[in-house]
Amino acid sequence: MGYYFSPEGINKVISGLSEKYDIFAPKLFPGKGAFSDTDLVRYDRISAIEDVVFHMKSRFSPKEVLLPLTQTLFYYTEDSVSEPRPPVRDRLIFLRSCDLHAVRRLDAIYLGNVFEDHYYRQLRDHTKFVLMGCSRAFSTCFCVDMETNIPTGYDMSIDLIDGEYRVDCRSKDLEDFLVPHSTRQGEVVPCHVTETPTRVHIPENLSSSAAGSSIWKEYDSRCIACGRCNFSCPTCTCFTMQDLSYTDNPKAGERRRVWASCMVDGFTEVAGGAGCRKAYGERMRFKVLHKALDFKKRNGYQMCVGCGRCDDVCPEYISFSGCLNKLEEAMEEVNGNDKK
Amino acid sequence: MDINTKKLKKNAFRVTKVRGKTASRIRVPGGHLDAGYLSLIQEIAEKFGNGTVHITNRQGFEIPGIDYENMPQVNAMLQPIIEGLNINQADPGKGYPASGTRNISACIGNRVCPFACYDTTAFAQRIEKAVFPNDLHFKIALTGCPNDCAKVRMHDFGIIGMTLPVLEKDRCVTCSACVKACRRKSVEALTAVSFRPSRNEEKCIGCGECILNCPTSAWTRSGKKYYRLTLFGRSGKRNPRLGEDFIKWADEESIIKIILNTYDYVEHYIDRTAPGGKEHIGYIVDRTGFEEYKKWALKDVTLPEIAKVYTPLYWSNGISFTGR
Numbered sequence: 085m086g087y088y089f090s091p092e093g094i095n096k097v098i099s100g101l102s103e104k105y106d107i108f109a110p111k112l113f114p115g116k117g118a119f120s121d122t123d124l125v126r127y128d129r130i131s132a133i134e135d136v137v138f139h140m141k142s143r144f145s146p147k148e149v150l151l152p153l154t155q156t157l158f159y160y161t162e163d164s165v166s167e168p169r170p171p172v173r174d175r176l177i178f179l180r181s182c183d184l185h186a187v188r189r190l191d192a193i194y195l196g197n198v199f200e201d202h203y204y205r206q207l208r209d210h211t212k213f214v215l216m217g218c219s220r221a222f223s224t225c226f227c228v229d230m231e232t233n234i235p236t237g238y239d240m241s242i243d244l245i246d247g248e249y250r251v252d253c254r255s256k257d258l259e260d261f262l263v264p265h266s267t268r269q270g271e272v273v274p275c276h277v278t279e280t281p282t283r284v285h286i287p288e289n290l291s292s293s294a295a296g297s298s299i300w301k302e303y304d305s306r307c308i309a310c311g312r313c314n315f316s317c318p319t320c321t322c323f324t325m326q327d328l329s330y331t332d333n334p335k336a337g338e339r340r341r342v343w344a345s346c347m348v349d350g351f352t353e354v355a356g357g358a359g360c361r362k363a364y365g366e367r368m369r370f371k372v373l374h375k376a377l378d379f380k381k382r383n384g385y386q387m388c389v390g391c392g393r394c395d396d397v398c399p400e401y402i403s404f405s406g407c408l409n410k411l412e413e414a415m416e417e418v419n420g421n422d423k424k
Numbered sequence: 425m426d427i428n429t430k431k432l433k434k435n436a437f438r439v440t441k442v443r444g445k446t447a448s449r450i451r452v453p454g455g456h457l458d459a460g461y462l463s464l465i466q467e468i469a470e471k472f473g474n475g476t477v478h479i480t481n482r483q484g485f486e487i488p489g490i491d492y493e494n495m496p497q498v499n500a501m502l503q504p505i506i507e508g509l510n511i512n513q514a515d516p517g518k519g520y521p522a523s524g525t526r527n528i529s530a531c532i533g534n535r536v537c538p539f540a541c542y543d544t545t546a547f548a549q550r551i552e553k554a555v556f557p558n559d560l561h562f563k564i565a566l567t568g569c570p571n572d573c574a575k576v577r578m579h580d581f582g583i584i585g586m587t588l589p590v591l592e593k594d595r596c597v598t599c600s601a602c603v604k605a606c607r608r609k610s611v612e613a614l615t616a617v618s619f620r621p622s623r624n625e626e627k628c629i630g631c632g633e634c635i636l637n638c639p640t641s642a643w644t645r646s647g648k649k650y651y652r653l654t655l656f657g658r659s660g661k662r663n664p665r666l667g668e669d670f671i672k673w674a675d676e677e678s679i680i681k682i683i684l685n686t687y688d689y690v691e692h693y694i695d696r697t698a699p700g701g702k703e704h705i706g707y708i709v710d711r712t713g714f715e716e717y718k719k720w721a722l723k724d725v726t727l728p729e730i731a732k733v734y735t736p737l738y739w740s741n742g743i744s745f746t747g748r
Binding site: 346348 | 465534538540541542543585587592593594595596597598599617618635636637638639640641642644645647650
């Protein structure tokens with residue numbers, strides 16, 4: 085069912101929802117950009133609709149709400165282990181269509197990959213999604229080519245059009261919060277884009293032989309292995325484990341998981357110091373083929389959702405979408421090599 | 425030809441080696457200006473000068489080859505530049521009102537440079553408004569970060585941008601980019617303690633490398649801006665030396681107040697018999713002692729809580745040409 089709201093009305097909805105939910109949305113952090121006098125947009129709790137940044141893309145994706153950067157899994161003493169209390173309140177996440185499609189990928193990795201991840205499940209079961217409609221694509225977006233532009237599976241949508249908020253509600257639980265404050269009801273179809281300035285084509289015949297192409301070489305010197313692409317990505321899900329023994333009593337401590345990046349030093353390091361992808365071009369190759377090939381083989385759809393954040397944040401102006409577009413050339417090159 | 429050279433110098437013209445010719449000196453506070461003024465400078469150079477312009481060390485323009493009698497016309501043509509650059513001026517149309525205190529120069533700052541911790545030009549312009557016009561020989565320069573591209577330690581007042589880094593621990597993924605950057609590019613103020621970076625506050629110079637290199641925005645800048653203030657660097661014929669740190673983690677208000685206080689101090693202690701009435705402040709401080717200077721400088725100054733004042737302050741011997 086569709087509902088229309090004035091700004092005051094939608095804020096009454098938000099206050100009502102806040103009674104039951106922690107609401108997360110892209111929020112502006114003035115002065116918190118890496119460069120001085122620049123701002124940062126990232127996910128955080130919000131308490132009013134004005135807190136939600138609609139006109140810019142968030143630097144980091146909503147995955148951090150479901151998969152915190154640092155998460156304590158358990159505390160240990162000499163003879164006991166205890167888990168931290170799970171969050172008691174349900175969560176609402178404001179997110180765009182691409183990021184909503186990314187949640188499907190997170191689910192595939194954390195819930196559908198042989199066994200379920202208990203900690204992800206805890207948060208996931210208590211989360212609802214509020215779709216932020218996209219009336220236009222940003223310059224680096226390529227959701228249409230990744231088939232993530234049409235939103236599915238949201239609980240509620242929100243679009244700001246001519247000073248009026250339009251909501252399409254698909255969840256009975258949320259409906260009750262909306263009805264008393266709407267100005268009118270009617271059909272609402274959330275906005276979505278049908279074309280993007282950035283276009284991406286991944287060749288049908290992509291295979292692991294692309295690893296043998298020379299296209300990866302340039303990244304040896306261009307990439308600085310900082311991991312910004314992974315950390316901003318809504319579908320990168322790797323983590324590492326850290327056991328932290330407390331300084332004053334090393335017999336007690338906690339185990340944490342912390343986001344990891346396949347681009348950053350140490351990711352493939354094993355005992356003795358060996359690592360299997362030392363050159364940065366090899367790391368780029370692994371990342372790109374994992375996204376564009378391996379994941380699809382296992383799940384039948386592309387992992388990358390085309391949000392373009394990796395392109396936005398790369399300090400070396402390496403374009404992931406640009407690299408995907410080189411895959412065709414890579415396949416031609418390796419197939420040509422075979423014929424020789 | 426009968427010309428008052430004392431007067432023309434205070435009007436930002438110069439006595440040149442060419443008899444009968446002067447040069448007009450156009451100060452650009454903070455070194456940044458609308459490109460439109462360049463065509464005015466070109467016009468003056470082609471109409472009254474010899475068609476050339478020198479880009480000065482202190483971020484101004486010097487137009488040589490001007491006949492002394494054309495100074496009033498040049499001043500009239502300078503008016504839109506003077507107004508556009510927001511120069512304090514008592515008599516509109518009469519040119520730059522003083523030349524003793526030198527142009528306040530600045531590196532390109534955070535309008536362009538990723539390393540800069542603040543808008544150097546804006547702060548330079550703010551100081552300009554506070555101190556000009558002034559005939560005392562002061563050199564003030566601003567630089568965005570401890571790289572000190574503006575070489576502010578060669579100035580009486582060197583202002584170096586600092587950023588107080590703040591760590592949101594739970595956003596840290598322990599990638600150690602900050603620790604490595606601090607070790608390789610800065611002062612090794614960061615070490616990993618239980619995986620996460622720990623900052624040695626004493627060592628930290630506020631360069632912001634940790635923030636610039638953090639891929640998750642776990643390190644961010646504090647809301648407030650801070651500066652390192654260095655004192656009394658100088659070049660010259662007697663005893664060139666680098667400026668020394670006076671205050672670390674100072675704020676804008678305090679720095680402006682300290683500069684204004686220093687004008688009072690110099691007015692009081694300057695050697696009136698010095699050639700041209702010009703004496704580098706550092707030599708005055710050498711004479712009165714630093715403690716006396718400090719008393720004047722910090723009068724009515726309220727520094728931020730984290731500010732650190734270096735005292736007593738000693739300068740290195742520098743280079744002595746006098747054999748003393």
